[in-house]
Amino acid sequence: DAGITQSPRHKVTETGTPVTLRCHQTENHRYMYWYRQDPGHGLRLIHYSYGVKDTDKGEVSDGYSVSRSKTEDFLLTLESATSSQTSVYFCAISVRDRGSNYGYTFGSGTRLTVV
Amino acid sequence: TQLLEQSPQFLSIQEGENLTVYCNSSSVFSSLQWYRQEPGEGPVLLVTVVTGGEVKKLKRLTFQFGDARKDSSLHITAAQPGDTGLYLCAGAPGNQFYFGTGTSLTVIP
Numbered sequence: 191d192a193g194i195t196q197s198p199r200h201k202v203t204e205t206g207t208p209v210t211l212r213c214h215q216t217e218n219h220r221y222m223y224w225y226r227q228d229p230g231h232g233l234r235l236i237h238y239s240y241g242v243k244d245t246d247k248g249e250v251s252d253g254y255s256v257s258r259s260k261t262e263d264f265l266l267t268l269e270s271a272t273s274s275q276t277s278v279y280f281c282a283i284s285v286r287d288r289g290s291n292y293g294y295t296f297g298s299g300t301r302l303t304v305v
Numbered sequence: 306t307q308l309l310e311q312s313p314q315f316l317s318i319q320e321g322e323n324l325t326v327y328c329n330s331s332s333v334f335s336s337l338q339w340y341r342q343e344p345g346e347g348p349v350l351l352v353t354v355v356t357g358g359e360v361k362k363l364k365r366l367t368f369q370f371g372d373a374r375k376d377s378s379l380h381i382t383a384a385q386p387g388d389t390g391l392y393l394c395a396g397a398p399g400n401q402f403y404f405g406t407g408t409s410l411t412v413i414p
Binding site: 234 | 338346349355395402403404
């Protein structure tokens with residue numbers, strides 16, 4: 191078990207308010223990712239990190255920012271939440287399997303509703 | 306436009322039946338992965354295929370990577386209710402993985 195936890199699990203917020211989601215891992219993995227999952231779109235990459243203070247944009251980064259001040263924590267912030275950001279958010283880490291291939295281990299997700 | 310198209314989108318079958326789901330693209334992938342996701346949880350990695358024509362078996366699940374590395378299939382033999390879930394494929398044309406929209410499988414006891 192890679193030990194990846196997301197908080198909160200559920201959140202309802204109002205349009206225009208800032209929201210921060212937290213991802214915590216316990217095994218010192220270098221790469222961490224934030225995805226959102228929506229019906230008809232599958233999982234889409236928002237931002238990812240390849241080390242402390244090293245981050246980059248993904249496919250759907252507009253309206254989101256991230257920070258990684260410690261290896262174990264990767265934060266996703268919605269600066270001013272909009273209804274289009276209602277979604278399920280997943281954090282993932284990249285781990286190597288027995289065949290030396292990289293794959294993702296996902297957290298259990300945060301269901302965010304913006305009203 | 307989705308980079309990876311999965312079909313069928315929904316599938317409902319009786320316990321004991323066989324099934325195949327597909328993951329197709331016009332892009333060539335250096336590797337392709339399959340995940341299963343249960344309600345309220347994150348996806349769980351099942352397998353990674355990297356070589357064109359490669360076949361991998363995981364108990365009753367058989368995964369195949371197309372010869373041209375543009376498509377993949379997942380075959381389940383004698384499906385069981387525990388196989389119920391959303392099956393996602395993910396491919397990396399470069400150094401970033403893109404996910405398909407998934408096939409939602411329901412196995413009826």
